[in-house]
Each structure stands twice: as structure tokens, then as C-alpha cells.
Amino acid sequence: MAGIYLHIPFCKQACHYCNFHFSTNHSSLPDMVTAIQQEIQLQQQYLGSQPVETIYFGGGTPSLLSTAAIAGILDTLRSHFNVQPGVEITLETNPDDFTEDKPAQWAAAGVNRLSIGIQSFYDADLQWMNRAHNAQQAKQCIAWARAAGIHNITIDLIYGTPTLSDEGWKNNVQKALALGVPHLSCYALTVEPQTALHKMIEQHKKEAVDTDKQGRHFELLMDWLGEAGYEHYEISNFAKPGFRSRHNSSYWQGSHYLGLGPSAHSFNGTSRQWNIANNALYLKAIASNEVPFELETLTATQQLNEYIMTSLRTMEGLSLDKVALEWGAPALLAVEQLAVKYIHNGLMVQHDRNLRLTPQGKLLADGIAADFFQ
Amino acid sequence: MKHIRNFCIIAHIDHGKSTLADRLLEHTKTIGERDMMNQVLDDMDLEREKGITIKSHAIQMSYTYKGEKYIFNLIDTPGHVDFSYEVSRALAACEGALLLVDASQGIQAQTISNLYLAIGNDLEIIPVINKIDMEGAMIPEVKDQIIDLIGCKDEDILLASGKSGIGIEEILAAVVERIPAPKGDVEAPLQALIFDSVFNSFRGIIAYYRIFNGTIRKGDKIKFIATGATYEADEIGVLKLGLDERKEVRAGDVGYIITGIKNAKEVKVGDTITLTSAPGEAINGFEEVKPMVFAGIFPVVTEDFEELRECMDKLQLNDASLTYEIETSQALGFGFRCGFLGLLHMEIIQERLEREFNQTVITTVPNVSFIAYTTRDEKIIVNNPAEMPDVVKVGRIEEPFIRAQIITLPDYIGNIMTLCLGKRGILLNQSYLTTSRVELIFEMPLTEIVFDFYDKLKSSTRGYASFDYTPIGYRDADIVKMDILLNGDKVDALSALIHRSRAQDFGRKLCEKLKELLPRQQFMIAIQAAIGAKVVARETISAMRKDVTAKCYGGDISRKRKLLEKQKEGKKRMRQIGNVEVPQEAFLAVLKLD
Numbered sequence: 001m002a003g004i005y006l007h008i009p010f011c012k013q014a015c016h017y018c019n020f021h022f023s024t025n026h027s028s029l030p031d032m033v034t035a036i037q038q039e040i041q042l043q044q045q046y047l048g049s050q051p052v053e054t055i056y057f058g059g060g061t062p063s064l065l066s067t068a069a070i071a072g073i074l075d076t077l078r079s080h081f082n083v084q085p086g087v088e089i090t091l092e093t094n095p096d097d098f099t100e101d102k103p104a105q106w107a108a109a110g111v112n113r114l115s116i117g118i119q120s121f122y123d124a125d126l127q128w129m130n131r132a133h134n135a136q137q138a139k140q141c142i143a144w145a146r147a148a149g150i151h152n153i154t155i156d157l158i159y160g161t162p163t164l165s166d167e168g169w170k171n172n173v174q175k176a177l178a179l180g181v182p183h184l185s186c187y188a189l190t191v192e193p194q195t196a197l198h199k200m201i202e203q204h205k206k207e208a209v210d211t212d213k214q215g216r217h218f219e220l221l222m223d224w225l226g227e228a229g230y231e232h233y234e235i236s237n238f239a240k241p242g243f244r245s246r247h248n249s250s251y252w253q254g255s256h257y258l259g260l261g262p263s264a265h266s267f268n269g270t271s272r273q274w275n276i277a278n279n280a281l282y283l284k285a286i287a288s289n290e291v292p293f294e295l296e297t298l299t300a301t302q303q304l305n306e307y308i309m310t311s312l313r314t315m316e317g318l319s320l321d322k323v324a325l326e327w328g329a330p331a332l333l334a335v336e337q338l339a340v341k342y343i344h345n346g347l348m349v350q351h352d353r354n355l356r357l358t359p360q361g362k363l364l365a366d367g368i369a370a371d372f373f374q
Numbered sequence: 375m376k377h378i379r380n381f382c383i384i385a386h387i388d389h390g391k392s393t394l395a396d397r398l399l400e401h402t403k404t405i406g407e408r409d410m411m412n413q414v415l416d417d418m419d420l421e422r423e424k425g426i427t428i429k430s431h432a433i434q435m436s437y438t439y440k441g442e443k444y445i446f447n448l449i450d451t452p453g454h455v456d457f458s459y460e461v462s463r464a465l466a467a468c469e470g471a472l473l474l475v476d477a478s479q480g481i482q483a484q485t486i487s488n489l490y491l492a493i494g495n496d497l498e499i500i501p502v503i504n505k506i507d508m509e510g511a512m513i514p515e516v517k518d519q520i521i522d523l524i525g526c527k528d529e530d531i532l533l534a535s536g537k538s539g540i541g542i543e544e545i546l547a548a549v550v551e552r553i554p555a556p557k558g559d560v561e562a563p564l565q566a567l568i569f570d571s572v573f574n575s576f577r578g579i580i581a582y583y584r585i586f587n588g589t590i591r592k593g594d595k596i597k598f599i600a601t602g603a604t605y606e607a608d609e610i611g612v613l614k615l616g617l618d619e620r621k622e623v624r625a626g627d628v629g630y631i632i633t634g635i636k637n638a639k640e641v642k643v644g645d646t647i648t649l650t651s652a653p654g655e656a657i658n659g660f661e662e663v664k665p666m667v668f669a670g671i672f673p674v675v676t677e678d679f680e681e682l683r684e685c686m687d688k689l690q691l692n693d694a695s696l697t698y699e700i701e702t703s704q705a706l707g708f709g710f711r712c713g714f715l716g717l718l719h720m721e722i723i724q725e726r727l728e729r730e731f732n733q734t735v736i737t738t739v740p741n742v743s744f745i746a747y748t749t750r751d752e753k754i755i756v757n758n759p760a761e762m763p764d765v766v767k768v769g770r771i772e773e774p775f776i777r778a779q780i781i782t783l784p785d786y787i788g789n790i791m792t793l794c795l796g797k798r799g800i801l802l803n804q805s806y807l808t809t810s811r812v813e814l815i816f817e818m819p820l821t822e823i824v825f826d827f828y829d830k831l832k833s834s835t836r837g838y839a840s841f842d843y844t845p846i847g848y849r850d851a852d853i854v855k856m857d858i859l860l861n862g863d864k865v866d867a868l869s870a871l872i873h874r875s876r877a878q879d880f881g882r883k884l885c886e887k888l889k890e891l892l893p894r895q896q897f898m899i900a901i902q903a904a905i906g907a908k909v910v911a912r913e914t915i916s917a918m919r920k921d922v923t924a925k926c927y928g929g930d931i932s933r934k935r936k937l938l939e940k941q942k943e944g945k946k947r948m949r950q951i952g953n954v955e956v957p958q959e960a961f962l963a964v965l966k967l968d
Binding site for chain 2: 005187188189190211212214215216218234235236248251252257259263264265266267272274296302305306309310313345347362363364365366367368369370371373
């Protein structure tokens, strides 16, 4: 199975923490839609004949696209790829792009899963992050989506911001639970280099992030959502049974995927490639029938390291059998030996033939993964 | 012989010795203005940068005065406290010295101690006030200082500026007129004093000497009296800008000899060269140079030990005063216990390893050489904390003392007193050299100079203090071994031998510094300083709370993998002490205490 990702590189305004590729100038949006459809044709061989089970509109802000554009892109995909009947089609949306009738239109175009960038139900947090919506819109849009028959909904929440108290975080999560959202992506606020937030913290215009607080929020979150019956199926992702993101899961399972649009990444098992992160240059190249990308071929060790890094983040954990099968006995031995220490420390458990991080281990997942790197 | 003049320049760092030497070389046409790099005498990068002369050198000039041609041998002297023995041998090779004093700085301690050495060697002193054209020049005051010091007449003092060339002719004339010609018998048995040696990667060791009696000829069978070794004089000559080969060098002159020696250790400064056929007497004053300060030098990456060993071997070829032997540390693996003449020497070696040999090294806590007597009165020399016998077996410990001479402005006497008395100093004498220059003499334990003394002296006097010292033997001391423990595991590379009265304070500061330098890890870290089983200071580093990336989707995987790979690579450079990973900076913590 395989997935397709489409990057829609436009936003109304820049969230202070965001380091994804986007532009706030929308003049080239129509050209971009045409170009992405052109790229679909150029890349139609990338996934071979693999069945496409997931399609994901990400960004940027794909909810800026017209319904016609979404439908057009999906039509083009269907005519060039082996898109399966039960395909999961996710659209990332921002609450401020919702109108009452929008969800029904998206559903008519084929979208069957919505990812809503709510981030917080508090206006103070939303302003701190420079989000374009307010708390009221956040609640309203979920109701509209449900009314249109879209029940496979996920919302994003951000924790560990200086404006968010432990109490506030609790209220945010409880609001999400009260709204009955079956999937939550909860991210610790990350200060990425070359973002407005990074600069403001450096210039002492904003308070620095307190990692102790983030750790606390994460622990609380695991408790609350565990009690509420959500599976913690990846570090930042929680789902009621049957509501996991199939598309995102494919990233962590080593499935192949094709990324379309500026800055989108693709993976075919042995190499990763990423399109140029510049709208104008992307458009220009596509216009002359070239896909502008850089490519990195992965060595066996790099593939193993990526598997370690991603699998340890998941609920299923790292499969020792898979390591043995794909990377051989020496790799297995190294992993098993190192695991002894972490199991002893209570950061990891072995369940059948899988190594899984404990809640404490999840807090330290990066350092542990790096330690297992070969 | 009556047309030879052998002299040196005595000056404090930055008082313009090298620039003045350059002017002398230009005026005597020893070297053209164009092909001259500034400051020819200091030819190591490091010397140029630090503005000091580490190794002495020599150069020959010819100068015509009143129609007669004279040969000048200018012998350069090292300008730092750590090299006082080498200075004394260079002075012994001369009949006269230019006493160079900066017109705006006045006399400094270093200058005075070297001046006393020169007077002790019966050298004729020609006082020169340099940089007279600088703003801030205080010519009358500096003149007074000089007259007070050496009892000369006002008109004996020359005024010069190396930078603009003022007074150079007068200096050259004074060298001819005032400095006596060497005495000696060219027919007597050979007596040549080795005052320096340099390493040349093609020629081996080149020894510099001054002949007091006799003549040395190419091909002579020669003997170094102190080491007892015999060689053949493969090449001899005098020192111009480069080597100037001759058939013979005679009494009174300064020259070089190449014998095929590859290791600087065989050529000892102060030794006497003579002929095996007709041996002469040794020249008085030979001493084995002993290292005063010891520290471990370890490769940052343990696998680089062999490479470091080769570099140490090469370094010692041209620096015989460096001693080293293999040391093993649990924390740092294989490395070397090195002996240095002093702290500056240690710094120089470290920097040369880094610059000339491209080695990154960890230098451990420096210590002096202690003597421990066991309860059965066995004597054990302790150059390394690990060598200190168990407390119960130690009867007593002795530590080296120095006589410290500090010259400063009257304003800073109080600060210096506080500093030196706080470092267990005993004030012996305080005297006004001039109305604005005070000399303070202390007896102090050398070990107190090893830690942060120079920096403190500098900061408490705004740089207006100069310091010199001479070792004066060993005295009883209450020395303890202080260990640092991380989660209960001893870090041998951070152990220190220290006076009991200072141990607790030192331990506390070291623990605090380590807390700053150790990264948080997945568990809590206890940092303890202990004397024997008694913990005297403790700090705690709490466990890392959170170390996990929020997002890991299609575009993040490759970037994150690279980041973690880099992190893993960085960890390889850390040292494992028990379960604690220690970055290399932590081992230098002790050198960075306030």
C-alpha cells in the first residue's frame, strides 16, 4: 500500500512557531493547483502499481483551496494512480476557513477525514501563537463538520506554551473530549530555528519555552487520554479504536509515499526526495515539465536508524524480528544488548518480540533512539 | 678577539626588545629591510602572538666603528619566569647587556631579576630607555628608576625608539665602547658553553655555544662534559640570518654545531663542549632543568593516543625541558603525565600540540611535585594525585616553596597583600625601588601559583604588577587529596592535591562548575567532592525532563535522523564515568574556576 501527500503552500498569516514552507501571498494559488496536477502526471510512475490507500492535503492551509480545486486534484489522482475504493482522504483545515456549508462541499468532493488546526480553546494562547482564528470558531467548526456527516475528525492541540497553565491545559483537553473528537494530535510547542518565535525569544520579546512544564503537560496528557479510552499510538497522536490516521501511520511503518507540491517529501523504500521549497521556482520547473527535487539514497544503516527512530515512537514499538530479518544478526544483537539497560531503567519494556517505550521512555524518545543508532 | 662583542638584551615583555633587535640588524646590514619579516628573532608563531620569546636565539652582525670592523653576537634571552635557568646561561655567554626599559612602563619585576642575574655574571650594563617618542613617556622618572637600580650616571642612559629608529647608532657605538671584548686563549683546551639548542627536521639538533677557551674545528671529536657523550663535529659555523658554515670557530666567538643528534634531551643547556683529545674543564653553573608543574595530557578521542605519542616525541625533540611518561586514567584512557617548567610552559606545549601538530587534547588539573614520606620514612615523589600513598601510610608531606618578587605601584600593595597572604604567602620584605615602584618579596607555596594566581594578580592590580619567582626548596605541608565523584564513581582525572585549608572551598567551586558543564542526562547526577571518605561539597543535576520531538512526519524523518546521528557522534567524544557521560570541557573545569 502507498500514500499520496499534497502540499498546499499558502497561509493567511504566519503562525509564529511554524517552519513549514508556505507563502502568505496567494496570487499564484490558481497556477499552483494547475502545476500540482501537472506534477501528478509527471510522477505517475513513482508508486508503480501499488494501491493508493491514503491521500492527504497538508500545508500550508489546504482549506484555502476551492472545493472545485480539491475535486479537480482528486480526479487527476484517480486517473493516474491505483486509488482504492476505501481510500482515506484527509484535508487539513483551519477553523477560520469554515463556513457552515463548507464541510458538506468537501465531503461531496471526496474528503472523508478532517484535520482541524485548533491548537487551543483559549484566545490568549491563540494570539500568542499568532493564529488566525479564535476560540469560538474552534468549537463551531467541529459542530459544522459533524452536521455534514464527517465524523472522522482530528484536532491539533499545542501544549507547553508560556501562556498555558497546567489548569488551562487540562481544560483544553477536556473541551476536546467533551466535543467527542475521536483523534487528537498534541504537540509540545517547538521553537524551530529561523522562525519568528525563535527570534522573539532570542530578543527576549517572548518567554522561553520551559521544558519541565512541557514534560509535565505530556505526562498529564497521557494520563487523561488513557483514562478516556484513547490509544497513544504515536508520541503525539491519540485515537479512539478505529480512528488512527492511516496516512500518517504509513510514515512510521516504512510504507512508500509520493509528495506533490513545493517542499513535499517522497519515499520509495530506499531513497527520499523532496521538492524545492520555493513556489516560484517550483512553478517554473513544472511549467517546463521537470520536477525540481533533491534526492538522498539511504544506506542500510540509515534505513535501520530511521526504523529505530520512528518505530520507537509508536505504540507497537520496534520489532526485533523485523530488525533481524532486514538488517541481520549483528544489528539485532546490538539492539538487544542496549535494550537491557533501558528495560532495567524502566524506560522500555519488551512485549513479545517488540520493544516499546514506557510513558517515561516516551518523554526521552529522542535520546534513546540516538543511543540505539548504529 | 678584541673586535668581538657578545651581548644580550634584558627587557620585559612588550618593552620592545624584538623591534629594537630588528633595527640593530637593519643598521648593521645583517638583513635588508625588504626581506625581513618583522621581529626576526621570535620565529615561532606562538612567540609572535604572545609577544614573548620562548626559546633564545643568537645572531651575528658586523659593524664598522671608527674605521674598524667589529663582530657583534646578539644573544636573545627568553622573556618569562618559567625559563630563568636558560636566561642565566644565555647571560653567562655574554660580556654585556642592553637593559631596555619602556619609557611609559618603567622597570618591571622580570627585568629586575634578569638584571640581577646579569650583574651577578659581571656583565657590563648599558641602560636604554625605549619608546621615548610614545605618548605617556616618562623619561625623567624612568631615568631615576634606572639610576636607583644600577647606580649609573644620568648621561650613561641612552634614549631610543626601536619603532622610529631613534638612538640606534648610539646603541651600536656604546656596544663597542662600553662592553669589554671577550677574553680567552685560542690555544687552550676547548671550553664552549651551550646556551641553547634548536631542532631542525633535516639537520637534527643544532646546539648554540659560546667559546671561552680553545678553538673548535670541523671534524673534531668532541665531548659534552655533563652527559659524557662524544660526537663528531659534522658542521660548525656562526649564526647569521641562517647558518654560516666555517672551518673553525675560536675563543670569544659564538657559533653553532651539528653532530647528527636527533633528540634535544642529549643537548643540555649549561653543558660544556670540549675535545676528547685535549679535554678542558667544565664551565661552572651547569644544572639539570627540573620540571616544576605536572599535568596529564590526553587525546580527546582515546583512539588517537598513538598519534599523540608521535607528536609528543617530536615536540620533545625541540623542547628538552618537556618531560613525559605514559599515564593511564580510568576516565580518560591512555595519555601522558607531563612535566613543565611552569604554567606558561604548559600553555605553550598545549598550544603547540594544537597548532603545529593538530591535536586536540584534554589537560588535567596541574599540580606541583610533592614529596611524601611514609610512616616508615620512605621518600616518594608525587607528581600525580594517583601516586599519593594512602592517608594512613603517609607520615608527612612536603611541598615546594618559591621566593616571589612582585613589583607594583604603591596603590596596589593592599590588594597584593590580600592575594598573597590568602595564598599562604609570607611577606619577607617590602621596599620602594623609586617613589612609584614598590617591590614585595614573599615566600609562597608553588602550588598556590599553579591555580589562578596570575589572573588574580593581574585583575587585582589592573595589570600593573610584574611577577618573578625562584624555587627555594621544600617545606612541610598539610596536603590532602581531593577526589570528585559522579554518582559515586571517582573521576581520577579531576583529583587534586591541595592544602587542607583550601580544600573545601576548592571542592565547592569545582562541584558548582561541573554542574554548569555537565549536560542533563536521563537520570539524576550527584557531583561530590570528597577527602578520603568525607564528602566536603555536593551538587545535584536533575534528570532530563523531556527529550522528544513533537512532529515526525514525511518531511521530518530525514532531518531528524541526521540530527540524532549528529548527537550520537557528539556522544562519542564524551567520556563515560560509571553511568555518566562527561564532555571534555568538564575535565578543564578546574582551570576555569573563579
